[in-house]
Amino acid sequence: MAATPNIYGILAEFETPADAMHAAEKVRDTGFRKWDVFTPYPVHGMDKAMGLKNSKVGWFSFIGGVTGYTSGMVMIWWMNAVDYPIPIGGKPMFSPFGAFPPCYELTILLGAFGALFGMLFMNRLPRLHHPLLKHRRFALATHDRYFIVIETTDPKYSENETRKLLESVGSKRIELVEE
Amino acid sequence: MSSPTNSNTLPPMDLSRWRSVPTLLMLIGGALAAFGAFHDYRQFSYSWLLAFMFFLSLGLGGLILVILHHLFDAAWSVATRRICENLACLLPVMAFMFIPIALNVLFAHHDNIIYAWVQKLRDGEMDHALASKQPLFTIKGFFIVSIICFVVWWVLSNRLRYWSLKQDQTGSVECTRMMRRYAAVGVFLFALTLTFGAIMWMKSLEHEWFSTMYGVYYFAGSVWITIYTVYTLTLILKRQGPLREVATEKTFYYIGSLMFAFTVFYAYITFFQYFIIWNANVPEETFWFIQREAGNWFYVSLVIIFGHFFLPFLMLLRIDVKHKAWIMVALGVWAWLMHFVDMSFNIMPVLHTKGYHLDWMDLACAAFIGGVLSKVFLKNFNAHAPFPQQDPRIAEAMDVYVPADEYVQAATAKGLKPKSGGSH
Structure with missing residues (x-):
C-alpha cells in the first residue's frame, strides 16, 4: 500500500454566492485563520463575511511614493545645484517647482512598484504550483461554483469537526485536497 | 460596527436650537454689511465680491454634480441628488446677490470701483492688455456675460429640478430622458459660463493678467467645497431620518472618494497654473504671483498649499477615514475655511496689497449671503421629498435587488406600458 499522501486542506463546494457567503460568516465566527474563499467573480460583501481587514498593500505604495518623491528631489538638487551647476536664465540652481514634474512621475512609478511588488509579496507570489490546482473540481471556481478551503495547518482544523461544520452550513460536496 | 455612516439606530439629534441661526445670520450680517457699505464702501465692495464668489461655488458645484449624475447614469449619487439640486437652485438667488456688484460697475467712481479696468475705460486710458481684450472687457460685455451666466444657470437648475420633481410623481421614462438631455447640453454651457463668470468677476480684478487655467x-475649488458640504449634509440628513434608507455606507465611501479626487485635482490645477507661469517667467504673468508674495500673503499661500491640499490629502488617504463621521465633518468645516482663504487669496491682494487682513465686513457679507441661502435651501428642501423617489437606479442605490419581472408587474399595475429600450 502506498504511503498516505499529505492533506493540504478541506474543500467545500457551494452552488450560490449567498450560500458561500453565509458559510464564510460561520467559518469566520468559528475562528479559523488559514482559509480562503474562491469565486468566479468578486462577490460584494465577501470581505466582511470573511472578516478580512483592509489590505496592507496600500502601505507599500505609500512608502514607494514617498521614496520616489524624496529621492527625485534629492537627485535633482544634487545634480543641478551641487555636483554640476549650470546657470540657466538667472534662475536658482535648485527650485522645488522645476523639480516637481519628474519627482511627481517618480512618486507614481515607485508607488505603482510598491503596489505591484507589495501585492506579490503579501500573496507570496510568484509560485509554480499550488495543491488546489491539481484538484479536479476546483477548476469550476472559474465557472459556476463557489469554494471554501480550510487548510490543515490551521490550529482549529480537525478532519471530522471541520467537515461537520462545512456540512452544517450547507455544502453538498466536501472533499480533501492532497498536498 | 455602528459608525454614523452605516447605523440606522442612532437617534436623531436635537437641532431645534439651531433653527434660528439662518435668520440671525441674515439679519445681523445684513445690518452690519449695510452699515459697512456706508462706513467704508471700498472695503464693503471687495468683501461682498469675496462672499459672492465663495457662495457661488456651492451653487455651481451642486449644478455640476446633478449634471454628472445624469450624464453617467450613476447609482451612487441617487441619495445625494436632491441635495445637489437644491444647492443648484441657489444660483438664481445668487443673481440677486450680484446686484451690489452690478451697481458698483455702473455707478462707482475711481477708488471705489472694484474693477480697475472699468475706470480705465471711462477715462479712455486704453492700455495694451485692455485693448487686446476688447470687446469682452467693456461695460456692455461685462453685463452681457453676467446675464447669460445667470440665465443659463437659472434655466438648467430650474429645468433639472422640474423634471426631477415630476419624476417623483410619475416615474416615467420621459423625465429621465429630459434630465439627460438638459445634462448633455448643460455640461458644455456650464463649462463656458463658469469660465466666463470666473474671468469677468474675479480674474478681471487685474485685467492685465491672463491664465488659461483660471476657469x-x-x-476645481468649487466642486471641492461642494462635495465636502454634500458629505456633511448627507450625514446629518441620514442621522435625522430623511435619508436613512437611501444613504448607505457605500454612499459615504463614494462621496469620500470624490472628495479625495477633487483634493488632488485642485492641487494639480493650482500647482500647474503656478508652474507654467513660473517656468515661462514672463512679467505680464508673474506679477500676479509676485503680488501674492507681498507681506503675509506669502504665508497665506503656504496655508493654501498645506491646508487646502496636504492636510485633507493625507487625512483622506485611508479607506476607513471616509466613514469616520467626526473627522469628515471636521474636514467639511475646514474646507469652508480653506475655500474662504483661497477666494481671499484671489480677490483681496488687490485691496490689501501689503498683506492679508481679515476685515469684519468679510464676515458680515458672508453671514448675510450664507443666511439667505440657508433659508432658501431649507425652504426648498422641506417643500419636496428628500431624495428622488423614482430614480431608475433607486433600488440599486438602496442595495435592494428587484427582479426584472417585478418591475414589469409594478409598472403594469400602475397602468404604465413598459416600453422596450427604457431608461437604461
Missing part, C-alpha cells in the same frame, strides 16, 4: 481653477 478650471475656480471649478
Whole structure:
C-alpha cells in the first residue's frame, strides 16, 4: 500500500454566492485563520463575511511614493545645484517647482512598484504550483461554483469537526485536497 | 460596527436650537454689511465680491454634480441628488446677490470701483492688455456675460429640478430622458459660463493678467467645497431620518472618494497654473504671483498649499477615514475655511496689497449671503421629498435587488406600458 499522501486542506463546494457567503460568516465566527474563499467573480460583501481587514498593500505604495518623491528631489538638487551647476536664465540652481514634474512621475512609478511588488509579496507570489490546482473540481471556481478551503495547518482544523461544520452550513460536496 | 455612516439606530439629534441661526445670520450680517457699505464702501465692495464668489461655488458645484449624475447614469449619487439640486437652485438667488456688484460697475467712481479696468475705460486710458481684450472687457460685455451666466444657470437648475420633481410623481421614462438631455447640453454651457463668470468677476480684478487655467481653477475649488458640504449634509440628513434608507455606507465611501479626487485635482490645477507661469517667467504673468508674495500673503499661500491640499490629502488617504463621521465633518468645516482663504487669496491682494487682513465686513457679507441661502435651501428642501423617489437606479442605490419581472408587474399595475429600450 502506498504511503498516505499529505492533506493540504478541506474543500467545500457551494452552488450560490449567498450560500458561500453565509458559510464564510460561520467559518469566520468559528475562528479559523488559514482559509480562503474562491469565486468566479468578486462577490460584494465577501470581505466582511470573511472578516478580512483592509489590505496592507496600500502601505507599500505609500512608502514607494514617498521614496520616489524624496529621492527625485534629492537627485535633482544634487545634480543641478551641487555636483554640476549650470546657470540657466538667472534662475536658482535648485527650485522645488522645476523639480516637481519628474519627482511627481517618480512618486507614481515607485508607488505603482510598491503596489505591484507589495501585492506579490503579501500573496507570496510568484509560485509554480499550488495543491488546489491539481484538484479536479476546483477548476469550476472559474465557472459556476463557489469554494471554501480550510487548510490543515490551521490550529482549529480537525478532519471530522471541520467537515461537520462545512456540512452544517450547507455544502453538498466536501472533499480533501492532497498536498 | 455602528459608525454614523452605516447605523440606522442612532437617534436623531436635537437641532431645534439651531433653527434660528439662518435668520440671525441674515439679519445681523445684513445690518452690519449695510452699515459697512456706508462706513467704508471700498472695503464693503471687495468683501461682498469675496462672499459672492465663495457662495457661488456651492451653487455651481451642486449644478455640476446633478449634471454628472445624469450624464453617467450613476447609482451612487441617487441619495445625494436632491441635495445637489437644491444647492443648484441657489444660483438664481445668487443673481440677486450680484446686484451690489452690478451697481458698483455702473455707478462707482475711481477708488471705489472694484474693477480697475472699468475706470480705465471711462477715462479712455486704453492700455495694451485692455485693448487686446476688447470687446469682452467693456461695460456692455461685462453685463452681457453676467446675464447669460445667470440665465443659463437659472434655466438648467430650474429645468433639472422640474423634471426631477415630476419624476417623483410619475416615474416615467420621459423625465429621465429630459434630465439627460438638459445634462448633455448643460455640461458644455456650464463649462463656458463658469469660465466666463470666473474671468469677468474675479480674474478681471487685474485685467492685465491672463491664465488659461483660471476657469478650471475656480471649478476645481468649487466642486471641492461642494462635495465636502454634500458629505456633511448627507450625514446629518441620514442621522435625522430623511435619508436613512437611501444613504448607505457605500454612499459615504463614494462621496469620500470624490472628495479625495477633487483634493488632488485642485492641487494639480493650482500647482500647474503656478508652474507654467513660473517656468515661462514672463512679467505680464508673474506679477500676479509676485503680488501674492507681498507681506503675509506669502504665508497665506503656504496655508493654501498645506491646508487646502496636504492636510485633507493625507487625512483622506485611508479607506476607513471616509466613514469616520467626526473627522469628515471636521474636514467639511475646514474646507469652508480653506475655500474662504483661497477666494481671499484671489480677490483681496488687490485691496490689501501689503498683506492679508481679515476685515469684519468679510464676515458680515458672508453671514448675510450664507443666511439667505440657508433659508432658501431649507425652504426648498422641506417643500419636496428628500431624495428622488423614482430614480431608475433607486433600488440599486438602496442595495435592494428587484427582479426584472417585478418591475414589469409594478409598472403594469400602475397602468404604465413598459416600453422596450427604457431608461437604461
